[in-house]
Amino acid sequence: MRIVTWNINGIRTFRWGIKKTLDSLDADIICVQETKVTRDLLDERTAIIDGYNSYFSFSRGRSGYSGVATYCKDSATPFAAEEGLTGLLTNREGAIGCYGNQSAFTDEELQLLDNEGRAVITQHRVQCSDKVQTVCVMNVYCPRADPEKPERKQFKLQFYKLLQGRAEAMLKKGSSVIVLGDVNTSHRPIDHCDPNEIDDFEDNPGRKWLNGFLRDEKASADFSHSGKFVDTFRYFHPTRACAFTCWSTLTGARRTNYGTRIDYIFADNQLAEEQFVAADIMPEVEGSDHCPVWGVLRCSLLPSSKPPPLATCYLPEFAGKQQKLSRFLVKVDQKSCRTEEALPGSQEEGERRENINLSGTKRTMSTESVHQTGKKAKTIKTSSKPQGNLLAFFKPKNEKSLGFSPNSLKGSPVKGEPIELTPAVASQLCSTTQEGQWEAPAEHLSAHPSNPRGNKGASLHFWKSVLHGPPPPPTCKLHGEPCVLRTVKKEGPNVGRQFFVCARPQGHAANPEARCNFFAWVDRGK
Numbered sequence: 001m002r003i004v005t006w007n008i009n010g011i012r013t014f015r016w017g018i019k020k021t022l023d024s025l026d027a028d029i030i031c032v033q034e035t036k037v038t039r040d041l042l043d044e045r046t047a048i049i050d051g052y053n054s055y056f057s058f059s060r061g062r063s064g065y066s067g068v069a070t071y072c073k074d075s076a077t078p079f080a081a082e083e084g085l086t087g088l089l090t091n092r093e094g095a096i097g098c099y100g101n102q103s104a105f106t107d108e109e110l111q112l113l114d115n116e117g118r119a120v121i122t123q124h125r126v127q128c129s130d131k132v133q134t135v136c137v138m139n140v141y142c143p144r145a146d147p148e149k150p151e152r153k154q155f156k157l158q159f160y161k162l163l164q165g166r167a168e169a170m171l172k173k174g175s176s177v178i179v180l181g182d183v184n185t186s187h188r189p190i191d192h193c194d195p196n197e198i199d200d201f202e203d204n205p206g207r208k209w210l211n212g213f214l215r216d217e218k219a220s221a222d223f224s225h226s227g228k229f230v231d232t233f234r235y236f237h238p239t240r241a242c243a244f245t246c247w248s249t250l251t252g253a254r255r256t257n258y259g260t261r262i263d264y265i266f267a268d269n270q271l272a273e274e275q276f277v278a279a280d281i282m283p284e285v286e287g288s289d290h291c292p293v294w295g296v297l298r299c300s301l302l303p304s305s306k307p308p309p310l311a312t313c314y315l316p317e318f319a320g321k322q323q324k325l326s327r328f329l330v331k332v333d334q335k336s337c338r339t340e341e342a343l344p345g346s347q348e349e350g351e352r353r354e355n356i357n358l359s360g361t362k363r364t365m366s367t368e369s370v371h372q373t374g375k376k377a378k379t380i381k382t383s384s385k386p387q388g389n390l391l392a393f394f395k396p397k398n399e400k401s402l403g404f405s406p407n408s409l410k411g412s413p414v415k416g417e418p419i420e421l422t423p424a425v426a427s428q429l430c431s432t433t434q435e436g437q438w439e440a441p442a443e444h445l446s447a448h449p450s451n452p453r454g455n456k457g458a459s460l461h462f463w464k465s466v467l468h469g470p471p472p473p474p475t476c477k478l479h480g481e482p483c484v485l486r487t488v489k490k491e492g493p494n495v496g497r498q499f500f501v502c503a504r505p506q507g508h509a510a511n512p513e514a515r516c517n518f519f520a521w522v523d524r525g526k
Helices: 018-025 107-115 150-172 205-213 232-236 269-274 349-354 367-371 390-394 423-429 456-466
Strands: 002-007 029-033 052-057 068-073 080-083 119-128 131-141 176-182 229-231 263-268 276-281 293-297 300-302 484-487 498-501 519-521
Touching (some): 002 263, 029 176, 068 119, 176 269, 229 269, 232 276, 263 269, 269 276
Parallel strands (some): 002 029
Antiparallel strands (some): 052 068, 229 263, 484 498
């Protein structure tokens, strides 16, 4: 029995197709995280894969955010499957049960913990030597604690607590348990590229939770007072350093292996000792900012005769069932829709901007559009007034000094009426010189009585005086190489401001191939 977990950072990013990717991983059960697909965007080629049955969990509040999926080979079909950890999303046959004590959570907290599509559980039967037992595979995408959003730290710890309670409840009921996925916390200093750069590394609440959840191999052979689960990678490779599963794509840190190990396969103590024979990471597999992690058990899977009800093959849109038209024309009560603040913040600023509207309201049809069913939509122009002449903003006192008329730009709609000079307009009308400044191409200039052939030198001088391209990059002092231009996206006084840094990938300061500490702001006046 072979299992694989992989944060794929978007299920549509598979360059070579989903089936080919699944086949290349060569596993019976493949768990992926951060699918970034919601129910309304799930297509058949993603959900229905020949030779596999699949189980999805979707974000209820944001489009293009979170989401997990478990793909099982037909020879590994589970006999039960469930979405979420709380049980609130399960009101069908084929549920697994064993929810543990949830009295520490309010009803609203439980709803929010499952609203982001972070867990799918499948239950399998396996043949272990002379006995048959059940194994629950918990595919999870644990939240990230945003330092600027204290509520996300609390949300993450609540998710950990709920996950542990559910896993231990199933274990207590007699099932073996595997918890795997993106846990979003590196456990030990050996699992981090530069732990000394982090204040109070060991005091991190996420690491403290892992300390209690996992068995400490170094503490003692007596497991009665330690965690009930084993980090299978460390079980087989207790001292391997630089074994990372996640790297920053922005800084190119994968090239210098400057990353963290935050993707795991955890197994209960007995299962890890009796059935696991190997576990490792696959840093050579690209396509995401994470790499896959795999584990192999000596037991063999006993497939169910048919998939449980959660399987995507039973969804109406994939089962060949005709759906009612009213399903697509539902009137949405805006008051009942959750606002963005009703769900915890997204993991990244870019995701927050991209998904500022809820998926439920983004595609809502207005009553006017419903009444016009069957008619082609007409493009409405915002203004029929011509935009005017570009050069009216920059008209000099003496037009003859330019060598051409300011109204001689081709396409000037109305003489004398200015238009706004935006970067988009400039990029269409002008090209960039080697010095990084804008230059008006000759085809936009027409002959003028005082200069029948046009004066390219004069026009170049004029455009240089009014338009400036990106500043030339400086060279970093250590490598003597051109730097790269970056923009501050973090909210604050410097948001939107540009700066130059070394173009090499991020890495340890002692690594000569890594990025040096060169930094220079771009002058706002340039």
